[in-house]
Amino acid sequence: MKLSHRIIVSVSVALVALFALWAVVFTTTSKRQIYSRIDFILTQQSDKIISRFIENDSLPNSLSGMSGTMEFFIERVSPEYAKSHQAPVFQTDEEFIDDIQEDEIVREMSSVFQKQGIDYELTLSTQVFAWNDTLDFAIFSILTLAIALLVAIILIVSFIIIRNMRPLYRLTDWLRNRKATDKIPIPDNRIKVQEFKEIETVVLEASERSKQVYEEQKRFIGNASHEIQTPIAICQNRLELLVDETQLDEHQLTEIEKTLDTLGYISRLNKSLLLLSKIDNHQFEEEAEIEINKVVNQALENLGEIYESMEIGITLTEKQRIVVQMDPTLASSLVNNLLKNAFIHNQQGGNIAITLSDNTLAISNTGKNEALDAESVFKTFYRKDENSNSTGLGLAIVKAICAEYCFEISYQFIDNQHTFSVKFK
Numbered sequence: 001m002k003l004s005h006r007i008i009v010s011v012s013v014a015l016v017a018l019f020a021l022w023a024v025v026f027t028t029t030s031k032r033q034i035y036s037r038i039d040f041i042l043t044q045q046s047d048k049i050i051s052r053f054i055e056n057d058s059l060p061n062s063l064s065g066m067s068g069t070m071e072f073f074i075e076r077v078s079p080e081y082a083k084s085h086q087a088p089v090f091q092t093d094e095e096f097i098d099d100i101q102e103d104e105i106v107r108e109m110s111s112v113f114q115k116q117g118i119d120y121e122l123t124l125s126t127q128v129f130a131w132n133d134t135l136d137f138a139i140f141s142i143l144t145l146a147i148a149l150l151v152a153i154i155l156i157v158s159f160i161i162i163r164n165m166r167p168l169y170r171l172t173d174w175l176r177n178r179k180a181t182d183k184i185p186i187p188d189n190r191i192k193v194q195e196f197k198e199i200e201t202v203v204l205e206a207s208e209r210s211k212q213v214y215e216e217q218k219r220f221i222g223n224a225s226h227e228i229q230t231p232i233a234i235c236q237n238r239l240e241l242l243v244d245e246t247q248l249d250e251h252q253l254t255e256i257e258k259t260l261d262t263l264g265y266i267s268r269l270n271k272s273l274l275l276l277s278k279i280d281n282h283q284f285e286e287e288a289e290i291e292i293n294k295v296v297n298q299a300l301e302n303l304g305e306i307y308e309s310m311e312i313g314i315t316l317t318e319k320q321r322i323v324v325q326m327d328p329t330l331a332s333s334l335v336n337n338l339l340k341n342a343f344i345h346n347q348q349g350g351n352i353a354i355t356l357s358d359n360t361l362a363i364s365n366t367g368k369n370e371a372l373d374a375e376s377v378f379k380t381f382y383r384k385d386e387n388s389n390s391t392g393l394g395l396a397i398v399k400a401i402c403a404e405y406c407f408e409i410s411y412q413f414i415d416n417q418h419t420f421s422v423k424f425k
Contacts, residue, residue: 004165008158019150027139035107038128039090042109045070046088046124050113053120072124077112082119085112095125104128167196171203217277232267236260272393275333276380279400284327292322292424293356295335300354303336307343312350319357324424326405334401337394338363338420345418353417364419371413378409398422 049072052059077085088111095106108125239256242248248256278284300314324331342352342365350366376382378399381392398420402409408423 002165003168004158004161007161008154011157012154015150015153019146023143023146026142030139034128035090035092038107038126039109042070042090042107042124042126043088045072046109046111046122049074049124050111050122053122054113054115070124070126072122074120074122077119077121079119081121082112082114085110085121092128095127168199171196171200175203175207228270229267232263232270236263236267239263269393272397276393276397276400279330279397279404282404284330284404286327286329287325288328290324290326290328290331292324292331292335292361293318295331296339296354296356296361299332299335299339303339303343310343310346310348310350312343312346312352315351315353317353317355317357319355320359322356322359322361322424324405330401330404334398334422335361337398338422341394341420342418360421360423362419362421364417366416367418369416372411372418374411377411395420 049059053074088109090107090109092105092107095104105128106125107128108123111122111124113120113122239260243253243256296316300316304314338361339352339354342363345367346352346365347367352366353362353364355362355364373382378395380396382395399409401407402422406425408421410421410423412419412421
């Protein structure tokens with residue numbers, strides 16, 4: 001959830017909760033005030049009726065109140081009852097009204113008094129529906145106004161928050177689209193919020209530092225490639241000249257051959273590590289329309305000649321022409337490393353099955369009759385066996401290329417076949 005949305009939701013929830021609390025308090029307090037006013041009127045009328053009753057004055061059959069007719073009756077009660085009901089009692093009840101043929105709420109007051117030593121109880125009641133109607137209308141009007149005001153406040157707050165968050169959104173969009181190799185202009189934010197100004201300053205400084213680090217890494221990788229490969233090549237040439245120009249015995253030739261193999265391994269390892277580093281640092285910027293079918297056929301032609309002595313049977317099934325947008329060098333490296341892995345870890349007289357379908361390149365090969373560790377097989381220097389022809393980096397390079405272009409790479413061991421599949425986007 002975006003920060004602006006989170007703030008808006010939090011503010012809205014707080015305002016709604018506050019409004020709900022206010023509505024409950026307002027409604028309860030209003031009803032309390034209404035009943036307090038009615039109780040005051042009932043008390044006044046009760047005092048008048050009791051006074052006239054004690055003075056033997058004639059009593060009316062009913063009284064007029066603010067909400068309609070007040071009805072009352074007086075009855076004699078026992079001394080025990082009078083002792084337990086000395087204070088006036090107010091209560092709310094429902095009563096059937098003949099005039100409107102409906103049950104309505106009435107407020108009732110009971111008061112005990114004495115006349116000539118005899119205890120009596122006066123019960124006085126009045127209808128409160130008129131008061132309730134007025135109160136309901138007032139509450140409805142005020143609540144409607146409050147809801148409209150609440151919605152207006154939320155909309156205004158939302159507008160202010162989103163407007164003030166725009167510079168931050170522009171900055172994050174700039175960061176999301178920026179690459180170390182790109183020269184995307186810095187967004188013209190014109191930020192007025194001090195905290196956002198500080199964030200932008202820190203982000204731009206960090207971005208500039210990352211660009212400098214990238215350039216330094218790029219130079220280092222280029223220099224390392226040259227500085228390491230050159231002495232290796234010189235050593236190889238000197239050893240080859242030594243073999244050609246010097247009379248050596250069989251033991252010496254064997255040792256020199258082992259040294260040349262070691263130097264060849266170091267050279268391949270160096271090239272693979274440099275390639276992996278370049279991929280991780282996003283130094284392959286060129287993109288072109290690559291037909292994977294052609295890359296596979298070219299790789300098979302080259303590798304087939306190298307590993308011809310293994311007499312491996314190759315089956316190529318092309319059900320689909322797969323075309324992707326990627327760097328040509330990385331496309332070649334992806335296919336070559338997968339095929340080379342299938343050749344190196346195969347067995348004499350084994351087979352390789354290559355299938356291109358459903359936008360997927362699947363390469364299956366025979367080999368050891370046990371599954372590899374699917375979680376570790378794509379890690380650097382992972383090797384199930386010690387194979388002098390393997391640097392342990394081929395599948396790590398494949399994984400890095402797939403990650404660079406959001407391809408899906410997977411491994412399965414089915415029917416004694418090791419299968420690596422690449423799902424192109």
